[in-house]
Amino acid sequence: MFENSGRTELSDLGEFGLIDHLAKNVRTFHTATIKGIGDDAAVIDNGNTYNLLSTDMLMEGSHFDLTYTPLKHLGYKAVVSNISDIAAMNGKATHITVSLGMSNRFSLEAIEELYIGILAACNLYQVDLVGGDTTSSAKGLVISIACYGEVAKEKVTYRSGCKEGDLLVVSGDLGAAYLGLHILEREKRIFLERPDFQPDLEGNDYLIQRQLKPEARIDVVAILDSLGIVPTSMIDVSDGLSSELHHLAKQSQLGFTVYEDKLPIDPIAYQRAIDLGLDPTVAMLNGGEDYELLFTVPQSAYEILKKENDLSIIGHAVAAGEGLHLISKSNIKHKLTAQGWKSF
Ligand code: ADP
Ligand code: MG
Numbered sequence: 001m002f003e004n005s006g007r008t009e010l011s012d013l014g015e016f017g018l019i020d021h022l023a024k025n026v027r028t029f030h031t032a033t034i035k036g037i038g039d040d041a042a043v044i045d046n047g048n049t050y051n052l053l054s055t056d057m058l059m060e061g062s063h064f065d066l067t068y069t070p071l072k073h074l075g076y077k078a079v080v081s082n083i084s085d086i087a088a089m090n091g092k093a094t095h096i097t098v099s100l101g102m103s104n105r106f107s108l109e110a111i112e113e114l115y116i117g118i119l120a121a122c123n124l125y126q127v128d129l130v131g132g133d134t135t136s137s138a139k140g141l142v143i144s145i146a147c148y149g150e151v152a153k154e155k156v157t158y159r160s161g162c163k164e165g166d167l168l169v170v171s172g173d174l175g176a177a178y179l180g181l182h183i184l185e186r187e188k189r190i191f192l193e194r195p196d197f198q199p200d201l202e203g204n205d206y207l208i209q210r211q212l213k214p215e216a217r218i219d220v221v222a223i224l225d226s227l228g229i230v231p232t233s234m235i236d237v238s239d240g241l242s243s244e245l246h247h248l249a250k251q252s253q254l255g256f257t258v259y260e261d262k263l264p265i266d267p268i269a270y271q272r273a274i275d276l277g278l279d280p281t282v283a284m285l286n287g288g289e290d291y292e293l294l295f296t297v298p299q300s301a302y303e304i305l306k307k308e309n310d311l312s313i314i315g316h317a318v319a320a321g322e323g324l325h326l327i328s329k330s331n332i333k334h335k336l337t338a339q340g341w342k343s344f
Contacts, residue, residue: 075117091151178287180211
């Protein structure tokens with residue numbers, strides 16, 4: 001069914017190219033399958049409401065480094081990233097399954113730590129852990145979580161659905177998780193070179209917390225609901241704002257104009273970026289794992305949304321032909337490239 005001959009390197013396709021390629025040959029058999037591959041979660045009609053289903057896998061070495069990631073936090077984050085994908089459909093997560101692959105390097109106590117984090121997230125987000133799978137792995141730790149949830153039919157929000165002129169909104173602040181990772185990586189390098197050195201994490205608590213123990217913005221889903229707003233499109237910020245904007249643009253067949261001076265950054269994150277010789281705007285655009293919600297609303301929602309302190313209106317949707325641009329603080333128009341994950 002694949003019309004390929006010879007050998008194609010996965011690195012030539014990248015993650016999204018590979019998914020698109022595989023998706024071409026996937027057909028669905030059930031009319032209840034409202035949305036398959038291509039959004040933050042699949043959407044399945046159960047008659048009264050829509051069920052949502054998504055899955056995420058974390059691999060040691062590619063997604064986390066246990067030299068500075070406590071297992072407790074890792075478990076918590078693995079659950080949160082899945083709940084965030086359900087939130088990105090404007091839905092509520094209700095159930096998860098947890099599958100683990102682990103090498104004999106891990107003790108019972110280590111896996112217990114991981115589960116303390118998993119269960120803490122289940123408790124906070126009121127999600128039931130209802131199954132999973134346990135296997136050995138030749139090397140390292142693999143955590144794969146599937147998440148199930150629900151949304152009222154009239155409230156489901158896809159990556160597609162944005163209209164020209166819609167306002168682009170993001171919750172919370174951006175870039176802090178990336179800066180937290182940068183600081184942890186730096187301390188690791190110093191530690192490897194000088195094991196007698198104590199890590200210097202002073203004043204970076206917020207950034208490190210954003211990296212190691214993020215939260216899913218189910219509160220934003222609830223706020224939008226209470227304001228009577230159904231976004232026209234939505235995605236969660238896992239790979240970075242630029243990358244997510246490309247997804248919204250592609251699925252909605254639009255472009256976006258974003259204003260640098262509207263991008264939300266925590267003051268400590270801003271200062272630390274400068275200290276580290278990084279551009280705070282680049283951290284906001286290309287840094288990932290903030291798990292904020294990025295969504296669009298009709299212009300008529302402006303008066304209501306501008307009162308929400310935790311939501312920033314950062315730009316608007318334009319015609320597809322106009323592409324994706326950032327208007328800098330000095331009023332220069334820059335093209336935005338996707339900086340999504342591309343490293344097989
Ligand atoms: P997210 O970053 O929100 O978790 P991804 O970028 O991982 O989303 O995935 C995008 C879409 O591709 C989703 O609908 C996901 O279910 C689907 N997908 C990812 N990998 C595969 C795969 N190997 N086979 C089929 N669908 C996949
Ligand atoms: Mg997502």
